[in-house]
Amino acid sequence: MADTRDITLTVNGESHTATAETRTSLGDFLRHTIGLTGTHMGCEHGVCGACTVLLDGEAVRSCLMLAVQANGHEVTTIEGLANADGTLSPLQEAFWEHHGLQCGFCTPGMLTSLTAFLRDHPDADEKEIREAISGNICRCTGYQGIVNAALDAAKTMQEG
């Protein structure tokens, strides 16, 4: 018999309870059990970063965690990054303004990663930002729009 567990976790401020096979990754659980498909699976071996979510505020690979390990924790996905009133966060705004995405597949990982990184490193410069997203592969943009967006968002966040 498949090994399953009941899992309760908070996603984007909302509590969810569901049964999952213990071998299910957190990423697959978010996407297919809860139906939040904004998190993307690009490699399922920890390198591309598309699946990055915030676990208790820290950026982690959701393909390298079992859903059962998130039991009792708080998860934030791309769907939960906007401000409480539904307006875009400064980082989302900046991605839009600076053409920080093309196909949008890497975008959830870029946004979650940079949200955590800029919170911890509000003064980050270009080199630091590039290192911070070295664990997030983008095949489309050449990274420049993303880096520009992050630099701009950092500025906005500091002014705001």
Place this chain on the structure above:
Amino acid sequence: MGVRYIGAEVQRMEDPRLITGHGRYVDDITLEGMLHAAFLRASHAHAKIRAIDTSRAAALPGVHRVFTHVDLGPQYSHRMNQLYPAPVIEQDRTQYPLAKDEVCYVGEAVAVVVADSRAIAEDAVALIDVDYEVLPAVVNVMTALDDGAPLAHADMNSNLMGRMRSQFGDIEDAFAKADHVFSAAFMQHRGGCHSMETRGCIGRDDPWGDGLTLWTSAQSPYLIRRALGKWLDEPEERVRVIAPDVGGGFGPKAGFYPEEIVIPLVARFMERPVKWIEDRREHFMSTTTQRDQHWDLEVACTSEGKILGLRGKITHENGAFVPYGILLPNSSLTPLPGAYSIPAIDVGVDIVFTNTVPNSPVRGAGRPNGIYAVERMIQTVSRELGIAPDEVRRRNYVRPDQMPYETGATLRGGVPCVYDSGNYEALLDKVLELADYNDFPARQAAARAEGRYLGIGISSCIEDTGMGPYEGTTVRVEASGKVAVRTGAASQGQGHHTMIAMIVAEQVGVSPEDILFESADTAKFSHGVGTIGSRVAANVGPSAFDAATQVREKALKLAAEVLEASEADLDIEDGVVRVNGAPDLSITLGELAVQLSPPSAMRVPAGFDPLLEATSFDGSSGSPIACGSNVAEVEVDPATGEVRVLRYSVAHDCGVMINPIVVKGQIEGGVVHGIGNALFERMIYDDQGQPLTTNYGEYLLPLASEMPRIDITHMETPSPLNSLGVKGAGEGGTIPAAAAVVAAIENALEDFGVEIDYYPVDPQYLTELIDKGAAEAAE
């Protein structure tokens, strides 16, 4: 005329969805009763299949069925169609959707499991037993044509797929007249697709309703519809193919894959929707890639560095099958004179089967290879004759007064290649200025004083874009006043929605937000071609412009009648038609649409049909030729062989830019892809044909941390070949990049006499060249 959008930096309409996590990619779609598939793939590069036992797999709880070639039934037992037949293909070979009795590359689909979940399907795949008789595999393209080389297919008598040649001018005369003849041989390796979204599809069959529907992560839904209809021997009108949001394409998603037959077919058999999402390991093994091309060239030139002729041979690795005709080798030949007027060319290509995944174009197709080859020969001439690299280029460029310039080569479809417009030397001047090229010797000397090795490299390119024949658009004003726009062109992130909305909004007189955009669904638009080869802007652009213009004219004509004004006095702004000088007289576009489509028993205004709609297939009357010059500045650490690209400058001309933000993004992404080719991406097979680099720790994609800032400047020489003056921009960043980076590395290591004959340039190889050079210098 209302607000102008063309040329404005408009933020993309696609983005709000995507930055909030509300995209809709194939794997985001869940259908009622949907099952999940996983494929068993060949584990040998070449083997006979003696027997397949699926009984253990089929018995696993949660498994619905397992299919092999025979299980698909006699009606579905034929090979896939050749998408692009061509006379030069001497031995054509496409694969069976599920291998029949022979597998010819690791990753070839052998069986498919349909189960309640993907995880269970994978459990079952592990339980399928295949009895293989392993056959010798041919892997090295350079020895594949030798006598006694293993054969890629057991029933063939050679590994030659075909030969082709680009030949024009008097090549014998050119070499006879030349003051100098120089030669160079080099290998070019370009990697795979690596769109961040892998391939994937969902099939659903509803025989009493919608027929067969395929959602697939693809660049050319219409091509798939046609091919699938043909393969099934069913009318393509009963096949609907939808490309939803697609997470990158880059060429390999432009074809038609076995899974795109198998998944809809098994959905039909199961009478339930079936989903298959390629995992990353499958992507490495079964999505087409570009790989090796060996070039052996000779250049004839005068003492002044004027090139008279180019001749030689290419050996092109084709992989095991020919899914895609000769597109790739052909596109390696067509750019051959590059940005230069070279009077005579004779270059042939041997297209060679190997037991590796079939190949297909990857961003730029063969163009980066062709341009790299020409640029290498320019560098060779520069080095051998001691003439500065920019100067050799100046002496050879096609000049503006030669435009339109017929190179002598032929493009796909047999049409002559004609450079329509552009000023290549001016573009070089622009990029040299942007790159502070003239100050480079000072930078280099200062760095050398600290023991650091800097180098600079130039590369110029042309790019044939906008390949025909068409990509149509329908524009229709709806009763709400919103404007529905439909086209066949699928987007994989290029921002088609925004671009087309800008064109239509400007023409019709609404805001881009009023455009309801739908694309890449064969049920929504009659026919389309596909998003490949930087062709969309130069095809959809004009058709959208034309359809929108027709709608505008129709609206103005009707409004003139309704408002009793002269058409010449009317203008449309923000969806309202107004009479100039009479601010009270107006009617909205929505009201006009309603007037045209009255309820029963009412009359449609005379001289009109009931829709405020037009469809156009206007495109470009030839291939607009974009061009660019790039400068790479690198630092090489001779101790480790590490290369860092410090700075990268681009001067680019893709004609009129519809949305400069998007053009910039295309170039930046393209350049990074090209730098990846030059320095990082390498798909390695062992000599048994086992792919070794099947994860992102081993296959090195370019990361933000190693990539330079890219400075871009533009020229806008309108193309005379279409109504908007646009040229394609999707690949112009990639095409020249490898040549610029490699030239820069050689420049940095001039002291060691380093000549690079292979890319991607890896550090170990570079240290070997450095040591060799140092040893020779010491002698």
Place this chain on the structure above:
Amino acid sequence: MKPAPFTYHDPTTADEAVALLAQHEDSKVLAGGQSLMPMLNMRFVVPDHVIDLNGIEGIAGIRDARDTLEIGAMTRQRDLMRDGTIAEKAPIIPGALNWVGHFQTRNRGTIGGSLCHLDPAAELPCLMAAYDATLTVQGPDGARAVPFAEWPLAYMMPSIGPDEILTAVSVPCWSGNVGHGFVEYARRHGDFAIVAVAALLAVEGGKISRAAISLGGVDVRPLRLDAAEAALVGEAPGADTFRAAAELARGIDAMSDAYVSSEYRQRLAATLTERALNAAANNLNGSA
């Protein structure tokens, strides 16, 4: 790419974990998951049981026991980087961790996981070799201490039984006028190194009194450059001395694989050793 089925266990004590391991033959311990999960997803490992250590009390955290750092095996790499005591007493560790994957993987990855995974090019084993750290392993019969030199048995095979877990690492810090240098070469930021070098130097009265040079990526296990260390002791720190010592690295037996030759590894070993020693000499005085 989904893991094969397994039974998941989440013990809350080390004893419980060890008991589960003893009870279930084909089981795998899950720490940060940054190496194990990819292998599970790719089905390179297909255990029947997965024993998750993340809920175990008392095996995470950093304790300063005079001049020895006691680090719990489940301490996240992120926490090693943020810890004030480590920054003060062994600043080479947070610096080197910058090279370990990416900040997202360090948020989960643990020191114990890295030492048990024992990738030949991994930074943490290379550092522990330099420090002659001692590892504490707990099994059914209690705890035992393993000096790092005896930890790697073979390629990616630590000296740990199937029913044991690593619980802690003791790192004896260097005191006095100490300098440290960590240098590696990887193709891209966050990749496993091709070669990594950790160097520690102590200087007394203008002469090197103690040296440790540890190389990652050249052999199946971290390699201490004993000859070079011995050659340095008694010498004054200086570029020529370092170059001569580093040249000894060129003669090591280095492995080769499909991507990298042994000659290239030797070249990197020499180059990077010299750079690491120079870096160490540059931050002598107080900063240690």
